[in-house]
Amino acid sequence: MLTGFKYLAKKASSLFATKSATYPIVIPRDKHTLSRSGLSPNAIKVLYRLNKEGFDAYLVGGCVRDHLIDIEPKDFDVVTNATPEEVHAIFSNSRLIGRRFRLVHVTYGREIIEVSTFRANSAPTDESKEINGDSGNLKGKDSARSAHGIILRDNVWGDIEQDAQRRDFTFNALYYNVADFSIHDYCGGLEDIQKQQVRMIGDASQRYQEDPVRMLRAVRFAAKLNFEIEPNTANPIKDMAHLLDHIPPARLFEEVLKLLGSGNGVATYHLLREYGLFRYLFPETDDLIRSNWKNPHIDVEKFILQGLKNTDNRIQEGKSTAPYFLYAILLWPKVLHRHTEFLAQGLPETPALHQAASLVLDNQVAHTSIPRRFSTPMREIWDLQFRLPKRFGKRAFTLEQHPRFRAAFDFILIREESGSDLDNLGSWWQDFQDANDKGRLDLINKADPLKNGKKLPAKRRPRRRKPNSKRVISSVDSGDSVSHE
Structure with missing residues (x-):
């Protein structure tokens, strides 16, 4: 399953050796196997259009990860330094969605390319909101947390380094730059793919507190990729599983469909x-x-x-x-x-x-x-x-x-x-x-x-209703005949 990545690792082993001193690791085009021919043409269109308008734009997350593991990507997500309003203004075939995470969906027929803005981690007590006075649109900070520490809104814009740090797992912090066809690794995701492990970025307990659904995602990726959950990522899950009680049922419904209805249901169930x-x-x-x-x-x-x-x-x-x-x-x-x-x-x-x-x-x-x-x-x-x-x-x-x-x-x-x-x-x-x-x-x-000749099951005899004595008496009194037939 890892043939594509093994090729990458063989060509780029010297880059891994110095990763601690050279984040991000940048894998040039001639040292990885990800090709535009295996990507969505519509996603490439979005990237080039954003670049043409003067913005940075990258493919990020699952589509990059899956391609390197020789799994056919299904969803293509774009991340950029353009705000949602700026993206929406560029693409006439787009719409703004979401409150918890403000995004733009760019539609090409039945395919949707999801475009998000670089985000930064919000402080636990940060509930401030900066509003653009001209347009009334969110511009900058917009975050809120529940009494349990769960992130309710996360629309705090940042740069690509901050965006990588706020993603959940290391292999989801891989960015493909269409400007020079390079892959940027900010958190050691390439090495974790090589080790076949699911590893949380940052302190796992804190990240699960911010969003308990990350525990379900850890399980889903482990089952889908046949990876092990790295010990520091796995250890807090049993003690923190109860936090799922604080997640809206509608969100968990969608997560169950991803967990058990994506072709790896048996492994995920276990x-x-x-x-x-x-x-x-x-x-x-x-x-x-x-x-x-x-x-x-x-x-x-x-x-x-x-x-x-x-x-x-x-x-x-x-x-x-x-x-x-x-x-x-x-x-x-x-x-x-x-x-x-x-x-x-x-x-x-x-x-x-x-x-x-x-x-x-x-x-x-x-x-x-x-x-x-x-x-x-x-x-x-x-x-x-x-x-x-x-x-x-x-x-x-x-x-x-x-x-x-x-x-x-x-x-x-x-x-x-x-x-x-x-x-x-x-x-x-x-x-x-x-x-x-x-x-x-x-x-x-x-x-x-x-x-x-089979014996029929015994039928339940219907319960007989008691006669309404008041109605019978009144009928007799009024001269009506009462039949007993």
Whole structure:
């Protein structure tokens, strides 16, 4: 995986030897493998345009790091000494976004190039704001922190050296200069790539205090790159994991999608559990795992790992995945747990399921928000887990037309692959989808308990309502007849 970087290190070994005295390390074009041909043409356009307008501009972070590790970059971020307002004025196809971090998105069709201004670290007590009197735009300082020390806004402009120091991990402080095609390393990121380690810039405890999401990012990069988390970076995580409770649920929702929905879900899950982070993302699911909850229909952790494995495989094969499916996997064990409890209280199957789903979702959104456009299909997938077994008569044809049928069918397969005994339900539905009309009818007849001698489950007798004595008396008194037939 590190072939590109090994070539760079071989050519530039003398530069590493003197790094302590010569920061930044500047790797000229003939001593690294990063080429414009592997970069986004639109990102290059942004760089050249900013240079033409008299500003410094660099590619930074993941796109540089990934290219050196022989991973195809997906996102191309630009950093410049131009302010957001100045960038916005240069590009007509741009828009200003963000309050916490003020950025500019330059849009080329479906591709977005994110442009940020060099930032400096703000002092913990600095909540000042300098305003440009002419335009009313933020100009200079704009920072604020919560009572827990978490950065709420960080729009304090600086220079490139200050910008490098405020980034999270060393390999994210690599800058590509399109003016001379050189790479600038300000924090030892090249050496850490060579060592295959994730290392925080500065004091890890302080950096996690400023932004607890950095703990999740450390885990995500370790899983994605197959790197080790450097000891000083790893040691504070377990003791500081509780700070995730102070992060807005909407932000954690997006982080979960990056963590578990990017093709490295299984490795990421193990690291989240190892460092005690998973419980702050999915507390009820974590409680079930730690309590070793026993249920004949599911092995909780085995089911989750199978779901993540299938998701990883789809992503690595270039197939799409839906965020709601990932969340449906992670919350299903608790839905099943609650459903079992409500059944024991005497609720019928369907109302028990609806109450279980509502309770689990209500509790989850306190930790990671789930938009309604995702929670609705999650409920439909769970509901179909109880409807798909009832496939006789015309029901099979109706169920197959359900907009969430395919997702629910895949869900069934994951349940069976993880050890749940569903009486070969997944195979039946696969055969039904593949069969011709006659074959489908044969399958339905075999599944129909009235035609194959299977015993039907006992139906719950409806509860009889007591007659309203007051209404009967008034009717008799008024001369109306009362029938007992």
